[in-house]
Amino acid sequence: MTKPSAPPHPSWPAISFADATARLTAPGSPFAVTEAVIRGVPTRVWTAAPPTLRDVFLAGRAHGDRTFLVYEDDRATFEGFARAVLALAADLIRDGLKPGDRVAIAMRNLPEWPVAFFATILAGGIATPLNAWWTGPELDHGLTDSGAGVAIVDGERWERIAGRRHLYPELRRVLVARAAPDGVEALEGVIGPVAAWGDLPEGGVPEIALDPDGPATLFYTSGTTGRSKGAVGTHRNGACAVLAHPYSLARSLLRRGQALPAPDPAAPQKVSLVSVPFFHVTGCFATLVTGLYRGSRLVLMRRWDLATALGLIERERCTSAGGVPTIAWQLLDGREAGTHDLSSLESISYGGAPAPAELVRRLRAAFPHAVPATGWGMTETSGTFTHHQAEDYVHHPDSCGPPLPVCEARITDPLGAPLAPGEVGDLWVKGPNVVAGYWRRPEDTAATFRDGWLLTGDLARMDREGFVTIVDRAKDMLIRGGENIYCGEVENALHEHPSVVDAAVVAIPHPTLGEEPGAIVALGRGQTASEAELRAFVAERLAAFKVPVRILLHDEILPRNANGKILKSELRKLF
Missing domain, CATH: 3.40.50.12780 (ANL, N-terminal domain)
Known part of the structure; x- marks a missing residue:
């Protein structure tokens, strides 16, 4: 269209x-x-x-020699991508992957990421993407909670888990993309470099029964508090x-x-x-x-x-x-x-x-x-x-x-x-x-x-x-002396100021009112605004009890998790 x-x-x-x-x-x-x-x-x-993600894959392959993936100097066509997917899917099946087995994927947005994802799907496994921003202990949770038997990672993620493999008793195989050290299996050994994907054999799509409402993915929630839960997604x-x-x-x-x-x-x-x-x-x-x-x-x-x-x-x-x-x-x-x-x-x-x-x-x-x-x-x-x-x-x-x-x-x-x-x-x-x-x-x-x-x-x-x-978010609503304050409403008012590019409102404890609103604000390039000016700006737009009692100016965009949600738990520490 x-x-x-x-x-x-x-x-x-x-x-x-x-x-x-x-x-x-x-x-x-x-x-x-x-x-x-x-x-x-x-x-x-x-x-x-x-009906299934396999049908999505087949529709994508029909786009043939058009360019699908571009990453720095690498370019892959739809057909080249499809051949890499089929090569990896066949390898996973030969290695013993069974329907319902989890394959963890932990890497940045590399062309190998979608190959790992769709290869797992076609092999009947459950693709389990893990947050590439996680530290080693956080990756521990994803790998052990999912019970992944195979992990496909990039070099950075390998460095974070290499010394921790003994903590993952169900993980039997790791393939490392782009920077596999000696003694570690390289993903390129199965699918080759991106430039050579189009030269791989055509391959055949595995004949594995896939149910539209059967499990296909396991994504971990991005909550800003608490331990991530695995959400079981279907085709x-x-x-x-x-x-x-x-x-x-x-x-x-x-x-x-x-x-x-x-x-x-x-x-x-x-x-x-x-x-x-x-x-x-x-x-x-x-x-x-x-x-x-x-x-x-x-x-x-x-x-x-x-x-x-x-x-x-x-x-x-x-x-x-x-x-x-x-x-x-x-x-x-x-x-x-x-x-x-x-x-x-x-x-x-x-x-x-x-x-x-x-x-x-x-x-x-x-x-x-x-x-x-x-x-x-x-x-x-x-x-x-x-x-x-x-x-x-x-x-x-x-x-x-x-x-x-x-x-x-x-x-x-x-x-x-x-x-x-x-x-x-x-x-x-x-x-x-x-x-x-x-x-x-x-x-x-x-x-x-x-x-x-x-x-x-x-x-x-x-x-x-x-x-x-x-x-x-229900859990982030402030109650100041019995009055509800919706953080989003106050943040919207701050964003109306021409100098503001990012804002978050959090609770500041108060001995009698329970809590009061505080704000952390980032200003645009070359912009200026004082705390007093911003408080007065909000006061012109919202009731007095909603005006932040303190506003801290932040030097850069506010910290977020991988899904773009502001890490308010971190910002509360600033007060």
């Missing part, structure tokens, strides 16, 4: 939200919705979604992601009064700058799986760096970029600097953390021909659950969008009773992308998953059209 044109059509919306949804999900549409029974619960599903969970963003784009076109274009195999290839880690469900499902299925080129970054990103966007003519809101803010800085040609950008998308309303306004002004987009999801929803872009986002800048048409959301009181539109309460969600439960944690599973519904732990409100606004 082509990108929506900008600026907004003066008669927007040309069609109501409900009518656009009904038209797009009707029988015969590419986005038709039907019903399936998942774990005993009737659930909406995409009619045309690929359906991951495969249904391929229609999420195309649906949102189609809805934007209808809302503007434009016709949906016919599929064009000769259309220029879409090119995504990938800064979100593949070990994050957004990086894996919304980016990798979707890109493979739809034939996009993925330009991988070792780690986010603005100068590198600007150069890659210009060199590869990237059509989309983004990740977490922090990256979008920095792209605004890059656009203002004017050092690179960013005219190829058609979309700037972000999620994984709250995005202030001010961000979409600034993006619209700085990139008039690039569509801003945002959404919400979590590890337990396999990434994208709500999503919107273009005019719908501009007109609902505080919202993370409506649920996808195969997804349902409701806002409840603490006892689970539904609340009226506009009221703030607990967010419950249901859909084909909600995982089966937690790995080896029946009590946590029973407490979080109820009759197909996932209790997210987020506080939110939803309007009559279904647009969801995340107010805060």
